[in-house]
Amino acid sequence: MIVTSEEVREALDARRPVVALESTIIAHGLPRPDNLQVALELEETVREEGAVPATIAVLDGRPHVGLDKGGLERIANEDGIRKLGHRDLPLAVAAGASGATTVSATALLAARAGVRVFATGGLGGVHREWTVTQDESADLGLLARTRITVVCAGVKSILDVPATLQRLETLGVAVAGYGTDRFPGFYLSDSGHPVDWTLDSPEQVAEVMRAQDALHVPDASLVVANPVPEEEQLDPALHARVLAEALRACESEGVTGQAVTPFLLAYLVRHTGGASLAANLAAVRGNVRLAGRIAAAWTGA
Template identity: 85%
Template sequence: MSLVVSEEVREAVDAGRPVVALESTIIAHGLPRPRNLLVAVELEEAVRREGAVPATIAVLDGRPRVGLDKEQLERIANEDGIRKLGHRDLPLAVAGGASGATTVSATALLASLAGVRVFATGGLGGVHREWTVTQDESADLGLLARTRITVVCAGVKSILDVPATLQRLETLGVSVAGYGTDRFPGFYLSDSGHPVDWTLRTPGEVADVMRAQDTLGGPESALVVANPVPEAEQLDPGLHARVLDEALRACEREGITGQAVTPFLLDHLVRHTDGASLSANLAAVRGNVRLAGRIAVAWAGV
């Protein structure tokens, strides 16, 4: 696999300067046009304001790229036929000359290969509801168990089985800490209703944990920094509970199963909260990107 690292990102990594990896799925598949490109540019600018270099990641014409220029970012935002690529899809996309936006697992893998240690995203994938029947679990979890990267996220989406996801992360040996909280965030919600065992309160503390990972050695697993969306910007918990319950019942009524469940539930939330869930989503992503920039700066010792 021929990994293409932009000159700006390569120079920053080589010099030990702060870099933040950004996924591209939110650009190609998470937001409508033209808002998606505006948000993509906004997130890169937010990283720069924190003193770090943004490295948006995607695959274009079969070439995995870490760091996109303006034209490449526009392609991901506007080109029809952009695929959604997990890490399992990368060899197929490379061999087939395909173009695709990277999910959490593919972004984390490519960032790690490029020497980028900090990655900001919205929320992780996790264990799906009714896992005992469907055996449906996001590839994010297994990839993070064997990839040394720090992922700043707003927990996992509340449509998933949150306690089962936390248990699975524990089983896989992935370190999880709340940022400024002892509660695990629920993506749209500041608090999923479940605790975390560890709390980190400053970017410097996160960087200290990253250094301790390297000093201790052991499995090349990730560090998940769970950063809650501010309460003032979260989806109203009462609205969230009502609409999610309606969505789950609609899913069962319409016979939606397997991989179709998550997009169905997410679409239902957007439509039946009048876009409030999308606003909470963006608030979470913005906060994670800013925090990741500060962590990257602390990690670099700038």
């Protein structure tokens, strides 16, 4: 049922490096026409590191691992592209729908196709006031049962970061800082919280991946938390002020459930003059480049 592009299939068969890329950032995270330009740029970044990009999406009810330019253009420009988590995949397939994949759906489809390395911006996690809302991203549960290495800039700073780290520990998801002993905060290089393990090279990451397999530990992801460079992060004082304002606005306007995250992210973009979006893109670009290097170390390329 999963359509793997010829380029991706040949690379996997030959054990050449492949990097999975999500498509939600293309369809829902960036304005047109910048979204298509960024999608093409991220694929080119993977190629520069000697790996094959596998952007993942669902088109007309068929999950695709690896898109051609026409597929990227559809995801970037077509109206009505849905946002699909892993729970939505059977519904989208049965309905013949088209959608962009979130972290959970991308990780699932990548792993099913045999892709071991996945680059994204920031993970979902435990939402603030979880004790009241019981709102937790589906990313966490999926990563707890999927063997894939996820290169990210931590979790979105609008979330409850310490609760998310605790939840990842409870679920058995390994987390390591890349070149840092601090957990990054998506827009920020440092969320204010430590990590227990630090990895300093793509080769070290690949060794952990091999150890996962050799030990036959339960299937779970390896999260490689790669901080956005300090010179490209969102100003921490501006971030703190605008996020506090966004949370108050969210409460006063009665925004709840799935609407909370897009509301807060959009508020940050508007009230930081686009600086949060620039930091987001800087993080994604860095993660994609690192993922290409990890994939190459993993395959011995």
